[in-house]
Amino acid sequence: MDEDLYREIILDHYKHPSNFGYLPEANAKFRDSNTNCGDTIQMEVRVDGGEIRDIRFTGVGCAVCIASASLLTEKVKGAKISEVMSLGEKDVLSLLGLSSITPERGKCAMLPLKVLKASLIQFQKQA
Amino acid sequence: MLSDQLVVERIRRDFPIFSRLENGKPLIYLDSAATSQRPIQVINAVVEFYEKINSNVHRGLYTMSEEATEAYEAARANVSSFVGCKPEELVFTRNATEALNLVAFSWGRANIKQGDTILITQMEHHSNIIPWQILSAEKKAHLEYIRITDDGLLDPVSVEEGLGKGPKIVAITQASNVLGTINDVKAIAKKAHEAGAICLVDGAQSVPHMPINVKEIGCDFLAFSGHKMLGPMGIGGLYGEFDLLDSMPPFLTGGEMIKEVNLEGASWNDVPYKFEAGTPNVEGAIGLSAAVNYLKGIGMGWVRSHERELIARALPLMLDENGVKVYGPTNPEQRGGVISFNVEGVHAHDVAEIFDSEGITIRSGHHCAMPIMNKFGIPATARVSFYVYNYGDEINVLMNAIKKVKRVFSVG
Ligand SMILES: Cc1ncc(COP(=O)(O)O)c(C=O)c1O
Numbered sequence: 219m220d221e222d223l224y225r226e227i228i229l230d231h232y233k234h235p236s237n238f239g240y241l242p243e244a245n246a247k248f249r250d251s252n253t254n255c256g257d258t259i260q261m262e263v264r265v266d267g268g269e270i271r272d273i274r275f276t277g278v279g280c281a282v283c284i285a286s287a288s289l290l291t292e293k294v295k296g297a298k299i300s301e302v303m304s305l306g307e308k309d310v311l312s313l314l315g316l317s318s319i320t321p322e323r324g325k326c327a328m329l330p331l332k333v334l335k336a337s338l339i340q341f342q343k344q345a
Numbered sequence: 346m347l348s349d350q351l352v353v354e355r356i357r358r359d360f361p362i363f364s365r366l367e368n369g370k371p372l373i374y375l376d377s378a379a380t381s382q383r384p385i386q387v388i389n390a391v392v393e394f395y396e397k398i399n400s401n402v403h404r405g406l407y408t409m410s411e412e413a414t415e416a417y418e419a420a421r422a423n424v425s426s427f428v429g430c431k432p433e434e435l436v437f438t439r440n441a442t443e444a445l446n447l448v449a450f451s452w453g454r455a456n457i458k459q460g461d462t463i464l465i466t467q468m469e470h471h472s473n474i475i476p477w478q479i480l481s482a483e484k485k486a487h488l489e490y491i492r493i494t495d496d497g498l499l500d501p502v503s504v505e506e507g508l509g510k511g512p513k514i515v516a517i518t519q520a521s522n523v524l525g526t527i528n529d530v531k532a533i534a535k536k537a538h539e540a541g542a543i544c545l546v547d548g549a550q551s552v553p554h555m556p557i558n559v560k561e562i563g564c565d566f567l568a569f570s571g572h573k574m575l576g577p578m579g580i581g582g583l584y585g586e587f588d589l590l591d592s593m594p595p596f597l598t599g600g601e602m603i604k605e606v607n608l609e610g611a612s613w614n615d616v617p618y619k620f621e622a623g624t625p626n627v628e629g630a631i632g633l634s635a636a637v638n639y640l641k642g643i644g645m646g647w648v649r650s651h652e653r654e655l656i657a658r659a660l661p662l663m664l665d666e667n668g669v670k671v672y673g674p675t676n677p678e679q680r681g682g683v684i685s686f687n688v689e690g691v692h693a694h695d696v697a698e699i700f701d702s703e704g705i706t707i708r709s710g711h712h713c714a715m716p717i718m719n720k721f722g723i724p725a726t727a728r729v730s731f732y733v734y735n736y737g738d739e740i741n742v743l744m745n746a747i748k749k750v751k752r753v754f755s756v757g
């Protein structure tokens with residue numbers, strides 16, 4: 219194990235996640251899970267003028283997954299859809315303060331971004 | 346009599362993997378329910394096949410091919426005696442999953458009709474659920490589940506209700522890979538027969554861990570995997586009662602499983618070859634036979650009592666630990682060597698990761714048994730599982746690792 223995995227930032231965001239909950243005024247919504255571990259994340263997003271006005275998430279998952287969702291929602295508030303679409307694994311790891319991650323845990327870390335992107339793609343298709 | 350500790354020390358010397366360090370610490374392998382480790386005797390048997398007699402079986406007329414065929418059939422005889430059946434009643438498969446699918450596909454498609462009932466339980470591994478879901482959807486049959494109680498036992502009322510529906514087949518695991526529960530399959534097989542059903546036992550978690558005799562159990566089918574019982578990956582077995590196997594259509598088709606082929610059709614080979622289409626996993630069968638010899642050497646009675654002792658020691662400690670929830674029966678007599686648990690407020694993944702930092706390998710997740718997770722309203726559990734090479738001292742390291750989890754997450 220990377221001892222760093224359980225540094226303050228991840229544990230804090232796991233125990234006290236930002237933007238946890240539902241967003242009644244959401245116009246983009248998506249939910250997905252990692253089949254092997256059962257981590258599940260739902261993103262609810264309010265998009266206005268191509269920008270993320272507000273975002274909330276719900277779900278169950280390990281510390282890495284929940285912290286990733288929490289940090290991600292903080293980061294993307296106010297961002298353009300195109301900016302979110304260009305985010306990748308490096309960006310998520312840097313949010314988590316990690317330089318690398320094992321492939322299995324990588325899936326946990328990346329689930330929130332994957333779900334967020336899926337919600338935006340679906341939103342754009344409907345628009 | 347050697348003490349348990351000495352026996353285990355001697356056993357461990359046969360397993361090259363234990364010279365590995367995990368995160369700089371001696372490897373504590375507590376994931377044998379997923380796959381076991383293999384002793385040098387098994388590894389050597391596979392190597393020897395490749396070095397000395399590698400050739401296809403049931404084909405060549407030359408000496409070496411005959412030797413390979415002999416070794417393959419000797420493996421069948423040895424493995425069949427291990428579960429108490431005749432050699433021709435043992436079909437080699439890739440694993441338990443393939444064995445279960447074979448029954449659902451071959452017996453199932455020939456015998457299940459619209460409106461029939463298939464009875465399984467809520468504690469099955471996905472491999473003993475999905476084939477029946479697909480079959481029942483295809484045939485418009487009813488798939489019924491025997492419920493489990495909060496302590497992870499089959500609900501006796503639900504057993505009777507299920508049997509009362511007149512099922513054609515009762516497919517049930519002998520030991521749960523999540524809850525550890527050992528089911529009385531002998532009693533279930535008897536009741537199934539009285540109700541007019543045949544009985545399939547999933548032995549993936551029992552054949553490696555306790556003495557098994559299919560004639561004594563009275564089941565019609567038994568599925569198991571070699572890799573969970575010290576054997577190689579990619580080899581497993583299906584016991585089928587001879588007349589039943591004989592009456593069934595083939596599963597996979599192609600070479601080896603036929604007697605005669607002409608342009609109009611074909612006639613099927615004899616049991617068990619009818620069910621072994623294509624070139625089989627010969628080295629796997631030989632490796633599995635070596636594993637069986639190894640287990641016979643230490644004695645399945647010893648294996649069962651060794652695991653029961655480990656459970657009897659670990660279970661009370663875990664039940665007493667603040668903030669730890671243990672699933673399944675609390676009586677070691679009703680359990681195999683598996684304990685599923687959660688640390689309150691911590692995801693099973695994180696538990697496994699912190700265990701790994703202590704050199705302890707455990708599984709976390711839904712263990713391919715999502716209906717059990719749903720029953721207990723949880724997404725996942727952490728799971729420790731014991732086998733012949735584990736010893737009591739490892740339980741202390743395990744308990745310390747649980748304390749470390751609680752420390753890191755400031756819970757409990
Ligand atoms: C109870 C049970 N049945 C079936 C299986 C399937 O075994 P395999 O993956 O070797 O086919 C497993 C494996 O975990 C199991 O625990």
